[in-house]
Amino acid sequence: MSSLDNSRYLDRTEAAKILCVDDEESVVNSLRRVLRSSHYEVIGFTSAPEALKYLESNEVDLIVSDMRMPEMRGDEFLAKTMSITPNTVRILLTGYSDFDMTVSAINEGRIHRYMSKPWDNSELLAIINEELVQKQRDDEKRNYDELVKSLTATDPLTGLLNRTALMEQVEAQAIVGTALPGVAPSYLILLDVDNFSSIVESVGPQTSEDVLKLVGRLLSFNLRSGDIIARTEDDEFGIMLNQYAPEDCINGIMERVRMKLASRSYLVRNQKVDIQITLAAKAIDIGDDPEELYKVAKKALKFAKSEGKNRSEIAD
Numbered sequence: 001m002s003s004l005d006n007s008r009y010l011d012r013t014e015a016a017k018i019l020c021v022d023d024e025e026s027v028v029n030s031l032r033r034v035l036r037s038s039h040y041e042v043i044g045f046t047s048a049p050e051a052l053k054y055l056e057s058n059e060v061d062l063i064v065s066d067m068r069m070p071e072m073r074g075d076e077f078l079a080k081t082m083s084i085t086p087n088t089v090r091i092l093l094t095g096y097s098d099f100d101m102t103v104s105a106i107n108e109g110r111i112h113r114y115m116s117k118p119w120d121n122s123e124l125l126a127i128i129n130e131e132l133v134q135k136q137r138d139d140e141k142r143n144y145d146e147l148v149k150s151l152t153a154t155d156p157l158t159g160l161l162n163r164t165a166l167m168e169q170v171e172a173q174a175i176v177g178t179a180l181p182g183v184a185p186s187y188l189i190l191l192d193v194d195n196f197s198s199i200v201e202s203v204g205p206q207t208s209e210d211v212l213k214l215v216g217r218l219l220s221f222n223l224r225s226g227d228i229i230a231r232t233e234d235d236e237f238g239i240m241l242n243q244y245a246p247e248d249c250i251n252g253i254m255e256r257v258r259m260k261l262a263s264r265s266y267l268v269r270n271q272k273v274d275i276q277i278t279l280a281a282k283a284i285d286i287g288d289d290p291e292e293l294y295k296v297a298k299k300a301l302k303f304a305k306s307e308g309k310n311r312s313e314i315a316d
Contacts, residue, residue, distance in 0.1 A: 016132050017041045017059070021051045021077065022066040022093070031064060034121050035128070048072040055084045061132060062089040066117075078111055087139070089131045093117050155231040157209060158216035166230035166238045170290040173240060187250055188290075189239040190297045191279040194309040196235040199273065207269045214266060215275060222260050236301075238294075241281070254279045254312035262310065278304045279312040 018040050020031040028044035035042045043060065045051040048071055063081060067074035078090045092114040113127050153165035161169075173186050193199070193215060200208040212235060219229050219237060228240035241253065258277055266273045280300035282293050300315035307313075 015039065015041060016061040017043065018128070019051060019055070019060040019063045020044045020065075021048055021063070021069070021074075022046065023069040023071075024066075027066065034124065038125055038129070040128075048074075048077040051077070052080055052084065055081060059085065060088055061135060062091065062128060064091045064093065064128075067092060067094040087135070087142070089135050091115065091127065091131070093119065158213050158231045160216050160220075160237075161228065161230035163230060163232040163238065166228060166232065166240060167290045167294065169228045169240050170284060170293060173242075173284050174286065174288040174290060174293075176286070184250070185283040185285065187239075187241040187281045187283055188293050188297050189241055189254065189279055189281045190232070190236060190294070190301045191239070191277045192234075192236040192301065192305075194276040194278055194305070203268065203271045203273065207271055207273075210268050211266075211273055211275070214268060214273075215261070215277070218261050218275075219257070222257050240284075250281050250283075250314060251312065254281060258310070258312055276310040278309045280304050280315060281312070282315040 018035055020028050020035070020042060021044075022028050022031070023046050025046055028046060032042045032044055043054065043058075045054065048065070048069055063078070065074040065077055069077070072080075074092050074094070078092065081088065081090065090111045092111045093116075094114050095117055112131055115124060115127065153161055155162045170188055193211070196208070196211075199211055203211070212231070215235075215237065216229065216231060219239070223229065223239065224242070226242050228242075230238045232238040241250070258279060262274070262276045266275060278301065280297050280303075282297040282300065284293060296315045300313045304311050304313035
């Protein structure tokens with residue numbers, strides 16, 4: 001990477017937050033002076049347990065820790081920070097006689113660099129800057145990967161999951177099945193909007209898309225937060241209904257959702273819209289193939305619609 005490209009990262013790391021931990025106040029103050037001269041925000045602690053408590057509710061970009069501290073060794077401290085803030089850069093200050101503990105810190109605390117005490121200020125700043133530049137690159141890649149993953153799993157119209165993501169959830173559930181006694185099985189439910197083509201003709205394509213968004217929101221409002229909701233295709237939605245108590249039967253759940261959506265008229269882009277849905281459900285058992293489950297539920301949904309729509313069906 002050219003020096004010009006590097007400067008983009010350097011500019012963005014000037015306000016990085018650095019946590020310094022050493023049992024000697026004079027060492028913490030010395031680190032604070034050196035790092036603040038490069039416009040870093042510095043938080044100092046003389047107690048490793050207090051520093052851990054701080055990390056539980058505060059984010060930092062980089063940690064500089066001494067090795068020999070009375071309450072907790074530096075390698076132990078850095079290992080504990082891994083579970084709290086795994087993406088933070090960790091630098092260990094260590095003496096010549098601490099080689100074995102330094103190896104432990106590298107293996108267990110996953111430190112990025114270690115430096116001998118006393119340190120050279122210029123070298124310390126150069127190492128910190130280099131590590132923060134790399135962290136910036138890693139963070140950007142991680143954010144990009146998460147964005148790509150989100151886009152490939154999400155229906156762009158409703159913001160719900162898409163069919164692929166729903167099937168992944170169903171497959172995961174089919175691996176474990178219903179493991180707890182006294183708990184009803186999970187279900188795959190398919191539903192679609194009755195007479196949606198008539199709605200499109202009546203209100204137009206743009207408003208009909210808003211109707212689908214509305215259906216997605218209504219389903220989210222009327223199901224539990226742990227239930228998985230997706231738009232699978234056109235006006236069809238899929239739900240993975242997680243395990244309920246047996247007394248809260250699947251028939252009752254589907255009927256409650258169906259009646260709730262049909263209980264009133266809705267105003268979409270200043271046009272009155274009535275929404276009715278037809279639903280079909282299939283229990284998810286251990287070892288079930290998600291695509292076969294989908295086909296069975298789809299067949300039951302078609303049967304329910306042929307029987308008059310605005311109703312629910314449970315597949316055998």
